[in-house]
Amino acid sequence: MIISLNWLKQFFPQGANPGIKELTELIGARLVEIEGVTELAPYYQSAVAARVVDCKEHAGSDHLHVCRIDDGGAVKDVPRDDDGMVQVVCGAPNVRTGLKVIWLPPGSIVPASYGTKDELKLSSRKLRGVISYGMLASPHELKLWHDQEGILEVDDDSAQPGQSLLDLLDLDDYLLEVENKSLTHRPDCFGLIGFAREVMAIIGGEVSTPEWFNRLTDKLPVTTAAVKPTVTIMDDDICDRYECVALSGIDQASSLPLQLRSFLGRSQVNSISAPVDITNYLMLVTGQPLHAFDLDQVIKLSPTGKPDIVVRLAKAGETLELIDGRTVKLDPKDIVIAVGDRKKSLPIALAGAMGGKATEITTETQRVLLESATFSLYHLRGTQFRHGIFSEAITRFTKGQPVALTHPVLLQAVAMLRQYSGAGLISQVAESYPGRHTPTSFELSVSSFTDVLGCYHGQPYSSQMIERTLKSLQYDSVEVKANRVKAVAPWWRPDLVYDEDVIEDIGRVNGYDEITSSQPTRPYVAVEDDPMYQLHSLLKDRLYQAGGNEMMSYSFIHGDLLDKVGDDKAKAFRIVNAISPRLQYCRRDLLPGLLDKTSSNLRAGYDHFMLCELGKVHRRGRMDQVEPELPAELACLAGVIVAKAGLAGAPFYEAKCVVDYLLRSPDLQVSYVRLDLCDHSLDSSLNLFEPTRSAALTLASTGQLIGVVGEIRQSVRRAFKLPDWLAGYELYLDPLLGRLNDDIAYHPISRYQGTSRDVTLQVSLDTTFGSVEECVRQALDEKMADGLSYQMQAKDIFLAGERCQNITFHLDFTDRHQTINSKAIGKLIDHLAKKTQSKLKAKLI
Structure with missing residues (x-):
């Protein structure tokens, strides 16, 4: 996960501006590991804003244009005409007179190539016989987002010719590469607001939360409801909440302000259009993914002829063509968004993962149905791996999104679509909400924090520190008095379940490294090996x-x-x-x-x-x-x-x-x-x-x-x-257990002459070799005198007829105390023969 520090700071209170070194050290020690930090300023040292004063077609080309640009005289040592303008040849299809652009003058390094082995440094050179001083850059060349269709159009009215791109887009920035596996239990930290809240608590402040973020019950101002979508959740275990709302008149060609699009690019999200960018923007800010359907296609596909949404498990044999062009065979454990009713419904999307091709938003889309929901993370993890979908959205869904978050994000999405895309509301919010729950309340003693964590700087955790930290983390109803701590988990923290979770927050935010090391008070008693x-x-x-x-x-x-x-x-x-x-x-x-x-x-x-x-x-x-x-x-x-x-x-x-x-x-x-x-x-x-x-x-x-x-x-x-x-x-x-040990007595090799015997036993074909071997060992063990030992090796097994087999063992006998008596060995062999004959009906050959 990539986080722009300047974007993160937008949620810091005024005046909070920690240094990058201090901040990354604290985040790494108290929240999540920072795997890398990238400074952006060196990429944009030379890029400046400019205005295209005039634009003429290149006489020797069918696509190039010869432009005169005004940079306000900001760049020195570059040839200019009598009006102080600079000549640049540009091949972009969208270049035109009056356009504000970003100019990379001669001597600049193209940001997209900065620091690579193919670093490109610009110079003044002729293009089809016409000199060009530098270039007008595209978003891709500026390393803002992946778009090479044309040069960047600066739509900020405040942008002045000659203004540094660093200042224009707040690019004196650092990108933090976060190792998000350790945040799996913290879905709130997959949004910038939640991440900023933790960071501010760590550095001793309180996050500046946007007002709209806590609009948990507000209604939308709808004057005329042209359509009335409905929502049915077939199984409460697969979806805690599903909301949707219909809008019309969305301008698909509209775009967000350049600053917001730049922030999206820094988070590795490509800027496409205002409707798409708004859903991505809110997902990155809050951690709540959104999805938009083509409303008219939804109605067209619905068996009821209305936008009736059904959230259910897929049925055996169902298939779905996804937005990426793949047709997937659905698994009965996949959650799907369908249209219709309980008896008959048609899948139109793979819930939490990817929309269907049939209801995809296109340039022809006039009306949309906007979805905000939460789904069972366990089902979505299976869907993720089954179908190979690893998008930013499903990554967040599989962390267990807070149920209450769907509503404020949906309301803010509607507000931004109306502001930036000219959208109009044509329905109220349709909702099914089976996953309502009461926030967890906690009550524990002040001393319990020290009992579990130890001492902080040699002193017990104080009630003042506990109260300050809980308020910084925006716990609700925090009350600390008479050695008791009372608090209610904030609605965005589904991970807070036990008292120990609260204690962990106090220890982590204030630093585990600040806890005083002390010897355990239990007695030092050696633990017996397992x-x-x-x-x-x-x-x-x-x-x-x-x-x-x-x-x-x-x-x-x-x-x-x-x-x-x-x-x-x-x-x-x-x-x-x-x-x-x-x-x-x-x-x-x-x-x-x-x-x-x-x-x-x-x-x-x-x-x-x-x-x-x-x-x-x-x-x-x-x-x-x-x-x-x-x-x-x-x-x-x-x-x-x-x-x-x-x-x-x-x-x-x-x-x-x-x-x-x-x-x-x-x-x-x-x-x-x-x-x-x-x-x-x-x-x-x-x-x-x-x-x-x-x-x-x-x-x-x-x-x-x-x-x-x-x-x-x-x-x-x-x-x-x-x-x-x-x-x-x-x-x-x-x-x-208890039967296998290495307590084998050691005896020196005997100094006395040993002896050997080959013993062949004839047994039936039904008798196994293992039973014969075991019986021979038992017979010999029964008669082993002190100092006498043997080694046995199977030597041969062969058929001795249609119904019997001969098994031959080689026996080596030694005695530690004396030369072996052949009579004693003879008695051993006699005992062996009797034992095997009585037990296995064996015949000594």
Whole structure:
């Protein structure tokens, strides 16, 4: 957002003229960050007003004119004729005798090129054989607004030949580039009046508010109502207030005074005509957007044959051609302005975003219907992203405009249209106002400000300071006495809800940097580490040791990601006011986002890597135990392992090896169950994994599900354009709390000779490898004597017939205290055989 300092100062009280350095520092510290400051004066050092004394056609051109201009002798060292006039050749179609213009004499730098690499410095030169001393400039060349159709016509009667453009248009100015994201909760500050109010409160004064700004209930003086528009709001949740009024006789060729048009240009708004400029002017001054319809086209399109406005949600299948020429398919969550009645109505505009082509104001427009309204910011944010509309108007609507603001702005728009465009009223204001509300009242103690904020310059916040600040911010009914503060929120501050909001205003306006630092009064007691934080730290260390590359991403994802993994979008939470069209849903799993980023990294040239993320997911039906009305936040860890050219062996075992390492703990025993044989509900994970080449992880002690590991389905790989050698895992962290630790005892390597055994077990084809491995480990663990340890590795799996398979394990035994006794190992193997035979009907080969 660009703010002209001189325009802002028009709302300062007389005599208030803070320096630019002091002002920007205070605004940056107490209101909003200033991202940049541009001084305008250097652009216009040489530009002066002049009058075209005579204008003749150039003999050697079909469009050039040879002009003699009067600059009052202000510019020195330029050739003049006997009458003191200067010769300038001009090609603008609107140049004529008697016109007041802006002249850039030789030696001037064209303002539009000032400070650029293509800076243009004027000189005296011949054009088709005729010498021209400088140029007559257009608004675009003067960097006022974008208009190259002709030279600037100075319509100010007070402008005198030779007067500096700096003085004429108050261009000794500074433009403040405001980072408006931090003002999202302050719609009043998106208008100059609201911004000036805050600035004046900060520097210790009170804003000079125009009288018309508080005309909340005034009526318009209509003598004859030629038309009677009506307004119907179909759903109170989508529109708090809608007002409109009809006018006729608007001169579309009229224009605002040059000073106001210049202020519009400084705010990056192009000057077009008085009717358009008035709506833009009032939007920038107050923050309230307006829109005008061609009244005759509205009546022509209306099924009732009258200007009956209906504010409603769009219907499935409806389309609308917008002013910019696009025809958009409307979404049922879009708010539309329609004409007709409750039973039948035709959309003519996308509410708060853009008007329709059919009712656009043109040079042929005789009568207009002027709209002033507020709409649901949540619906408009969706509309903004769905249709890619990021105008100044919708930016303000999505901040939540004050409902009461629509009326005074509409009245002032009518007054300005009558003054500058010759408009006449032909109706009273038609209105629907379901969003009426009573301003919030506050009562709190004086001491509460110090209790929350701390001391100001070492002293408690005084009742005098609190009263002065609240009055500067124009709170209503401010009363401070007997250690109590009473006040009513001003009608333009919908953000004031809680006592803390009032306290925040006092602290912010007077400066948080002025609060005295002090030590907390609570005792210094070390806070115990959060168990989830400890678990995160442990898992992060192990991920790095395993070669993982951690990434962080938003908890919100695009609906396309859910489609790619075959997930049902109805099972995910949809964000009503998404911050981006690519972040519409709460993620149900971490893996879809990881697969998307894996694809990006492969395209960037990385061939073999592991990408992982620790984060939270949300699933419908899983609600928070403390706050049951809110969805539960489920902590997860996920990873993807990929090799573009492939590696020897199945990717499942690579991923399983990482998971085994992550879950290594003396207090944790994990079982692997083939995914298609798992009894647990895995609706989201089943969409990603190949069931026969993946496994569910459960706690051996309780059977509780703690995650999934395996290879990714072919359809998912193709959707993300990923190679075949790919596996992933996702672990649920809550069941691991208190079970996973790093308290593994260290023992020096044994000095004694160890021994090895290969054990082959024959089991049925229905028996899973995981169950065999688990049973073998249980058998060995049961007979491990002190000092004796083993390492086990799966060596081979092969078919031994139509209904059985042989699984071979390689076992390495060591003893820290003595050389291993072969009889003891033999007993271990016998116990293993009996255990597996009784539990799995396995046969030792």
